[in-house]
Structure formats: structure tokens, C-alpha cells
Amino acid sequence: MNYNTLEDKDFINLISTSSDYYVIMFGASWCGPCQIMKPVYDELATSHKYQKLVKFVYLDRDTTRHYNQDYGFEIPTIPRFFLVKFEANGIFSHFNIKISFGGSQSLDSFNQKLDDYFSISNPQKNANTTESPNIDFSEITNTLTNMNTITHKKPTVAIIGSGPSGLTAAIYTARAELETTIYTGLEPGGQLTTTTEIENFPGAWDATTKAGMMGPDLMQLMQKQAEHFGAKSVLTEIRGIEIDDKAETKFTLDIGGKKEKFDAVIIASGASAKYLGIAGEEKFVGKGYHTCATCDGFFYRGKIIAVIGGGDSAMEEANFLTKFAEKVYLIHRREEFRASKIMLERARENPKIEFVLNKAPIDFMGDEEVTGLVLKDSITSQTSELNLDGVFVAIGHIPNTGFVKGQLSMDETGYLIPQAKRPPEERTSHYGTMSEIPGIFIAGDVEDKTYRQAITAAGGGCKAAMDTEKWLADQE
Numbered sequence: 001m002n003y004n005t006l007e008d009k010d011f012i013n014l015i016s017t018s019s020d021y022y023v024i025m026f027g028a029s030w031c032g033p034c035q036i037m038k039p040v041y042d043e044l045a046t047s048h049k050y051q052k053l054v055k056f057v058y059l060d061r062d063t064t065r066h067y068n069q070d071y072g073f074e075i076p077t078i079p080r081f082f083l084v085k086f087e088a089n090g091i092f093s094h095f096n097i098k099i100s101f102g103g104s105q106s107l108d109s110f111n112q113k114l115d116d117y118f119s120i121s122n123p124q125k126n127a128n129t130t131e132s133p134n135i136d137f138s139e140i141t142n143t144l145t146n147m148n149t150i151t152h153k154k155p156t157v158a159i160i161g162s163g164p165s166g167l168t169a170a171i172y173t174a175r176a177e178l179e180t181t182i183y184t185g186l187e188p189g190g191q192l193t194t195t196t197e198i199e200n201f202p203g204a205w206d207a208t209t210k211a212g213m214m215g216p217d218l219m220q221l222m223q224k225q226a227e228h229f230g231a232k233s234v235l236t237e238i239r240g241i242e243i244d245d246k247a248e249t250k251f252t253l254d255i256g257g258k259k260e261k262f263d264a265v266i267i268a269s270g271a272s273a274k275y276l277g278i279a280g281e282e283k284f285v286g287k288g289y290h291t292c293a294t295c296d297g298f299f300y301r302g303k304i305i306a307v308i309g310g311g312d313s314a315m316e317e318a319n320f321l322t323k324f325a326e327k328v329y330l331i332h333r334r335e336e337f338r339a340s341k342i343m344l345e346r347a348r349e350n351p352k353i354e355f356v357l358n359k360a361p362i363d364f365m366g367d368e369e370v371t372g373l374v375l376k377d378s379i380t381s382q383t384s385e386l387n388l389d390g391v392f393v394a395i396g397h398i399p400n401t402g403f404v405k406g407q408l409s410m411d412e413t414g415y416l417i418p419q420a421k422r423p424p425e426e427r428t429s430h431y432g433t434m435s436e437i438p439g440i441f442i443a444g445d446v447e448d449k450t451y452r453q454a455i456t457a458a459g460g461g462c463k464a465a466m467d468t469e470k471w472l473a474d475q476e
């Protein structure tokens, strides 16, 4: 075929990116005259005189019935043809329908219609030309049928956060032709930029060296991928969101002195692992000091390590780490635990776990890498040293939700609550990732205290972007 068959999304893409002339044929597989016209149309697409100027496409009438209302294509019968000029200029996109005609056409009658149009719009030009890329169309007259102008502005989406959830969301929204701005926050790339090798992100793995990608490299790739599809990154932190239901553009982001307006917002601001707050901590992150057992436990096969904390996370991580480590000390500052009974019992029954209670870490041992911890007894205040190959801190996470406090509902630990996580009777929308404010969507660790993995965050970003796209389309 010398013409392309377009789907709905391709047509939307044309409106927003093209500044060419197109002949569009609307037909259907069940329509006999359309099937007869298709070879003629195909021949026209190869042999027409305006080869460098006009492109030919085909759209299925059955899947584009709304085009009459949406774009002004009046199609009383099929096949029907339109000569259309797209006018995308990077900000606004519209198109003009220049000629419309229906029924079966011979090659000659088809060419004649194009000749008529181009000679009227540019009388000086010889209609037989095969090269007319610089035609001045200012003389286009209104005598032609169906003059119609539809103006479309691309909907705008702000993505707050540039971790796996934010960047995945950006890839999806940008590919869906939404004007996408990523506000990276102060940790561009998110939590994974604070770690070394990522071994559990599917596909980000070298089959030759059998090694995963480094966290910062993986995040840089995600960012490049999002930017390739048109997303724009802005290195700044969002301070707040103003909402005006009556305004044409509902959301205004506070970017520290500057304000930007958006049609929809995806919050993907993640959660930060709580750190102990003792001296030297930053220097040891990734060098024997970790916040994620699933991520880094594998590196401690046959080693002696410690988990700090007394909640479910600490129990879970300690149990998990016994798969690799020879011995796991569970260090907790009290004798009572926040952990659930079942999790606590499971840890207690594990022969590789030894509980060290009423002890709080006050210092690291080691120069370049952690070699142990200095502990202080909470009752006697005595200090002691414990030699270790690695330390995993599991004392909770803090979701980065301060900038929407009081605006969006959160659980008792500050995690946002998308519709899908609310009891059915409290849901106000069928969009699972939407907050209680229509147009604000939520993705990744900022709403997920259970899984907290790069791949689950990326999956959340994908879902939020798809919900955003559908919700925006519903608003039109």
C-alpha cells in the first residue's frame, strides 16, 4: 500500500506534529464501494502530481465515528475523502479541511479535484508541476467546500518526582502526546541513584558479564528515554499545588517564587528511608550500610551482618537476609517490638538470627567500608563494639508528602491513598491511581509502603500515566 492506515492515536499525533497536506480517506471493511476505491486510492498515492506536497492516509470509519463531533468531518456516506492542511507549530495545533468529496472516483476525477484546489489556491502555479514545496497558500479562497478550523492545545501534565515511577509516567504521558514536565526534586533519579548495582530490574542486566546496571546509570537511561519522547525535566522542588476548579487550567504548581499551570498532576515524590542520624552515616551508604535488604542482601553471602529496627520491616529483612548471610544480628533499642507477633516469632525461630536488645548504634567502625558498629546500652549506657560485614537499617520510611499536607488525605505515616487503596464505599472515582482531587494522580513509593521496589514504582507510574491520559480525554 502506498498510503498509511491510521489509528485514532496516529491521527491525534498528526494534528499535534504535522504541518503537511494530507488526503484522508474514510472507509470500512464492510463497505463494497470502499473496497473498490482502495486500489484507485493506492494508485493515486503513488502517481499523483503533488507527490512532494500531499500525503495519503486511510481511517476506519467505524472507529472514528466521533470525528464528526470532535473534528468536524462530516461523513454522510463512505467512502469519503478530505484534503486537510495540518498546522502544528509546537504550541498550538489545528487543521483546515480544504475539500471534501464522496463516492467512487476515477483516478482522473480525483486528480482533477486536487488540481482545482491547488490552482485556485495558487493561480500562478502550473497545475502539472510535480514540485511545489514552497507554494504560497495565502490566496486560498473560501469558495471551497467545508472550510473548518479546529484548534487543539496539547494537555499539560506535571510529574512531581524523577524516580522510577515519575520517569516511567513521563515516558507514557509524553508518548501519549501530553505536554510533560518532570520536576525532579532535589534527588534527580530518586532513591536508586544512592545505590550501586541493581540486579532485579528486569532487562537492565548484561548477559555477558552477568551484572545488573548501576542505579545512577539506569535512572539516567530512564530520563533520556522520557526526554526522547518530548518530556522536559526541570531540576527543582515543588513547594505546593494550588487548585482552582473554575480555571481553564486547574493546577498551579509552586516552584519557589515561580508558578506554572497544568491540566493534570502526577505525584511520584517517593519515600525516603529513615536513617539513624549518627555521625559518618552518609559516607557509608552503599559501602556496608544499606536500607534495602531485597536490593543489597545478595552481596552478603556467607557474611555476618546486622539489621537495625524493631518493626515488621526489620523482622522481614532479617529473615530474608538469612538466605545469604551466615549470621544476622537483630539490633533493637528496646525489648518491646512494634513488629506483629507472627513476624516477630518467625524471626525468633530462625536459628541464624540473634537478637541484641536494648542497644542503639551510636557510631560506625571502619574507614572506607563498614567493619562494625559501636552500640550503646539503653539501660546501662555502656558502650560495646560488634564486628560486622554489613548493616541494614530498617527503621521506617518517610514519604515525601509534606508539600500536599492538609490537601490530600494520608495514612497515619504520611503515605498518600489512591482510590484503589480505599474501601469501595469511600471511592469517588474509577481511576485507581487518582487521589480524591480529580486530576491529581499518585504513583510509586509515595503510596506504597509494602513493596517499595523500583519495578513496582515503575508499574505505578505506568498506571498513573494511563489514568491521567484517559481522565484528560474524558474532560474534553
Ligand code: FAD
Binding pocket: 160, 161, 162, 163, 164, 165, 166, 183, 184, 185, 186, 187, 188, 189, 190, 191, 192, 194, 195, 197, 198, 199, 200, 201, 236, 237, 238, 239, 268, 269, 270, 271, 272, 273, 290, 291, 292, 294, 295, 296, 400, 403, 443, 444, 445, 446, 451, 452, 453, 454, 455, 457, 458
Ligand atoms: P523515588 O525513587 O524515591 O523518587 C522520588 C523522587 O521524587 C525523587 O526524584 C525526588 O527528588 C522527588 N521529589 C521528592 N519530593 C519532591 C518535591 N517536593 N518536588 C519535586 N520532586 C520531589 N529497589 C529495587 O527494585 N532494586 C534495588 O536494587 C533497590 N535498591 C535500593 C537501594 C537503596 C539504597 C534504596 C534507598 C532503595 C533501593 N530500592 C531498590 C528501592 C527503590 O529505589 C524504590 O522503590 C524506588 O526508587 C521508588 O521509586 P519512586 O519513583 O516511587 O520514588
Ligand code: NAP
Binding pocket: 275, 276, 277, 308, 309, 310, 311, 312, 313, 314, 316, 333, 334, 336, 337, 338, 339, 360, 394, 395, 396, 397, 449
Ligand atoms: P515501624 O513499624 O515504624 O518500626 C520502626 C522501628 O524502627 C521501631 O521498632 C523503632 O523503634 C525503630 N527505630 C525508629 N527510629 C530509630 C532510630 N533512630 N534508631 C533505632 N531504632 C529506630 O516501621 P516499619 O517496620 O518499616 O513498618 C512500617 C509499616 O509497614 C508498619 O505498618 C508495618 O506493619 C508495615 N510492614 C508490614 C510488613 C508485612 O506485613 N510483611 C513488612 C514491613 C512493614 P521503637 O519501637 O523504639 O520506636
